[in-house]
Amino acid sequence: MIRLIRRPTPSKFWSWTTPILAVVATMIAGGLLFALLGKPPVEAIRTIFWEPLFGDNADYFRGQLLVKAGPLILIASGLAVGFRAGIWNIGAEGQYIMGAICGAGLALAVYPAESPWLFPAMVIAGAIGGFLWGMIPALLKVWFGTNEILVSLMLVYVAQNLLAYMAFGPMKNPQGMGFPGSRNLQQYPSAFNEELIPGTGAHWGVLAALVAVIAIYVLMQRHIMGFRIRVAGEAPRAARFAGVVPARLVVFCLGLSGALAGLAGMFEVSGPSGQITDGFNAGYGFTAIIVAFLGRLHPVGILLAGLLMALTYIGGDMAQMMLNLPSAAIQVFQGMLLFFLLGFDLLTNYRVRLGGARA
Amino acid sequence: MIVGGIDVVTLISMLMVASTPVLLAATGELVAEKSGVLNLGVEGMMIVGAVAGFAAAVTTGSPVLGFAGGALAGAAMAALFALLTQVFLSNQTATGLALTLFGLGLSALVGKPFEGVRPPPTGKVPFGPLSDIPMLGRILFSHDWVVYLSLALVAAVWGMLKYSRAGLILRAVGENHDAAHALGYRVIAVRFAALAFGGALAGLGGAYLSLIRVPQWTEGMTAGAGWIALAIVVFASWRAGRVLIGAYLFGGITALQLQLQAAGYAIPVHLLTMAPYVLTIVVLVVLSALHRHGAQAAPAALGRSFHASN
Numbered sequence: 001m002i003r004l005i006r007r008p009t010p011s012k013f014w015s016w017t018t019p020i021l022a023v024v025a026t027m028i029a030g031g032l033l034f035a036l037l038g039k040p041p042v043e044a045i046r047t048i049f050w051e052p053l054f055g056d057n058a059d060y061f062r063g064q065l066l067v068k069a070g071p072l073i074l075i076a077s078g079l080a081v082g083f084r085a086g087i088w089n090i091g092a093e094g095q096y097i098m099g100a101i102c103g104a105g106l107a108l109a110v111y112p113a114e115s116p117w118l119f120p121a122m123v124i125a126g127a128i129g130g131f132l133w134g135m136i137p138a139l140l141k142v143w144f145g146t147n148e149i150l151v152s153l154m155l156v157y158v159a160q161n162l163l164a165y166m167a168f169g170p171m172k173n174p175q176g177m178g179f180p181g182s183r184n185l186q187q188y189p190s191a192f193n194e195e196l197i198p199g200t201g202a203h204w205g206v207l208a209a210l211v212a213v214i215a216i217y218v219l220m221q222r223h224i225m226g227f228r229i230r231v232a233g234e235a236p237r238a239a240r241f242a243g244v245v246p247a248r249l250v251v252f253c254l255g256l257s258g259a260l261a262g263l264a265g266m267f268e269v270s271g272p273s274g275q276i277t278d279g280f281n282a283g284y285g286f287t288a289i290i291v292a293f294l295g296r297l298h299p300v301g302i303l304l305a306g307l308l309m310a311l312t313y314i315g316g317d318m319a320q321m322m323l324n325l326p327s328a329a330i331q332v333f334q335g336m337l338l339f340f341l342l343g344f345d346l347l348t349n350y351r352v353r354l355g356g357a358r359a
Numbered sequence: 360m361i362v363g364g365i366d367v368v369t370l371i372s373m374l375m376v377a378s379t380p381v382l383l384a385a386t387g388e389l390v391a392e393k394s395g396v397l398n399l400g401v402e403g404m405m406i407v408g409a410v411a412g413f414a415a416a417v418t419t420g421s422p423v424l425g426f427a428g429g430a431l432a433g434a435a436m437a438a439l440f441a442l443l444t445q446v447f448l449s450n451q452t453a454t455g456l457a458l459t460l461f462g463l464g465l466s467a468l469v470g471k472p473f474e475g476v477r478p479p480p481t482g483k484v485p486f487g488p489l490s491d492i493p494m495l496g497r498i499l500f501s502h503d504w505v506v507y508l509s510l511a512l513v514a515a516v517w518g519m520l521k522y523s524r525a526g527l528i529l530r531a532v533g534e535n536h537d538a539a540h541a542l543g544y545r546v547i548a549v550r551f552a553a554l555a556f557g558g559a560l561a562g563l564g565g566a567y568l569s570l571i572r573v574p575q576w577t578e579g580m581t582a583g584a585g586w587i588a589l590a591i592v593v594f595a596s597w598r599a600g601r602v603l604i605g606a607y608l609f610g611g612i613t614a615l616q617l618q619l620q621a622a623g624y625a626i627p628v629h630l631l632t633m634a635p636y637v638l639t640i641v642v643l644v645v646l647s648a649l650h651r652h653g654a655q656a657a658p659a660a661l662g663r664s665f666h667a668s669n
Contacts, residue, residue: 004448006666037468088452140640144647149399149452150590151643157583157636165629289456326471328578331464338457339439342449350448350666 004350014348022341048315063201070206071264073306075288078257080297085229091152092261093285094159095130099262100269102129107191118190130262138254142247182276193271205267217299364622378610380564384588387560394553395533395660399455402585403462405565408433410466412566422481433562441554517599533658536665596656
């Protein structure tokens with residue numbers, strides 16, 4: 001008989017080993033999946049994890065790595081704060097869209113005026129857009145006790161429809177010959193979120209992601225708010241006695257993660273994507289949930305997990321080009337990764353013992 | 360009967376069809392949650408049911424086998440969730456999200472060859488003269504068999520929870536798993552069964568979307584229906600009868616929204632499409648405001664892992 005014995009505290013060793021185990025297991029299961037699809041499994045895994053970094057065209061793809069990792073890390077580091085406190089914002093995708101709409105909306109409203117203040121103002125507008133969208137589930141939870149998971153998720157669909165409405169209606173490019181989609185901000189110097197170092201893919205959003213990682217590390221380790229968040233998540237009753245006000249935590253966590261997701265959306269629309277279109281959102285808000293868990297809800301872990309997840313995106317694109325691997329295979333791959341991680345987490349919280357005797 | 364350019368009889372008749380997918384999924388989730396497990400993967404189970412049902416129906420040419428395939432696929436997804444949460448004791452919220460993300464990817468992968476294919480049609484149930492009754496005939500007696508099956512399932516779940524011994528055990532497990540375990544009930548087995556039933560109904564709901572409601576396979580076609588099903592269970596305060604009301608309310612808004620689009624009102628399409636989601640939020644808010652202590656309606660052990668050594 002296999003017995004499980006709950007550990008008094010989660011194992012430090014396993015908590016950092018399980019993500020690696022999960023990645024290895026996903027590579028094996030993913031290889032099997034690719035084999036089922038009639039693709040050479042080893043080559044497919046190599047194409048996804050090796051080619052973008054060290055392959056023939058690696059110079060181009062390495063830049064893409066930061067472009068994809070930036071928003072993932074920015075969103076995930078905000079989400080992780082809430083997840084630590086047991087506050088589940090799963091509507092980051094919606095907050096990301098609203099940040100993009102607000103940021104781009106400001107630029108489009110003043111077009112074609114040029115000013116060095118425009119981009120900073122757009123950054124603020126993007127953060128506010130995401131913040132306010134995150135405030136809806138926060139305030140509804142605080143005032144009425146409404147479930148934040150369902151409200152934040154419903155708001156994703158509202159935001160998506162608003163995005164489509166904007167792309168086909170108010171924000172449509174008047175010189176776009178009738179095509180849906182806004183003006184391209186890449187051709188609007190004051191609003192363009194340019195690469196800071198050419199060829200690296202590092203735009204302002206990547207820098208913001210780094211700042212966010214450091215700021216959240218400090219918040220969680222050194223600030224009283226971080227302490228409150230950790231206590232509220234691990235021992236809600238103890239938190240009550242320690243004077244933690246749950247309502248303030250809800251507002252703080254959803255506001256913070258909303259603002260960061262909004263920033264990510266704004267940096268994306270003003271940079272790599274360039275315009276508000278119907279399909280502008282690429283699911284970063286959902287993938288960031290995987291990134292947050294894979295990074296153990298820890299800022300440094302998220303940094304690494306974000307880079308890894310960005311790698312699977314780019315590697316997936318490459319595998320699509322070179323091996324004709326369907327693009328959805330990567331989504332399955334990412335989903336599997338989260339499953340394996342959650343399954344292996346058993347080792348973090350429980351000791352596995354063989355034999356029937358009670359320890 | 361026409362009001363403001365909208366035929367009311369068509370609207371109500373459409374409502375029943377529009378509600379069926381969420382009604383099925385919400386009824387299944389109700390049973391799962393009554394056993395004390397919160398499965399946030401309804402959306403993932405629905406979309407996998409949609410693609411599996413579609414594929415099965417197209418390859419065999421039989422819609423009935425399609426629905427069976429959809430239900431089976433949904434149950435398989437739920438079994439995966441049950442394995443992780445009940446045996447590997449993983450966090451239910453995170454695992455449910457994983458199930459949804461995985462299901463969306465898997466369905467897109469499997470569904471590629473089926474895009475643009477037409478499924479075999481499902482006929483209406485022949486009610487004979489009953490369907491010729493003015494108004495009532497079109498509203499009540501002009502649908503396919505799955506609509507009636509969904510209503511029968513709601514009634515069956517209601518009866519099972521309220522009057523049967525199985526329902527009592529299910530509720531006991533959901534209210535206090537430690538006590539149920541001490542009484543000798545097999546908590547994990549009961550939860551496995553409840554989850555599989557929930558998954559099968561979600562899969563059936565998904566298959567209804569792709570085989571009858573739309574009828575076509577497109578990527579991401581559930582568009583949040585699974586999440587709305589979850590919201591309906593909360594709205595219903597975990598009661599089967601109210602699940603029916605919630606699902607029909609939601610279906611009514613969806614049907615009305617589609618009719619408004621068809622009637623040519625000058626409201627942008629995307630703003631109309633938003634309506635069901637906004638309504639879901641409004642209903643959740645009103646409900647939680649009414650029952651400030653509404654959490655008591657939820658099964659007491661909802662979302663908590665069970666481990667016999669505790």
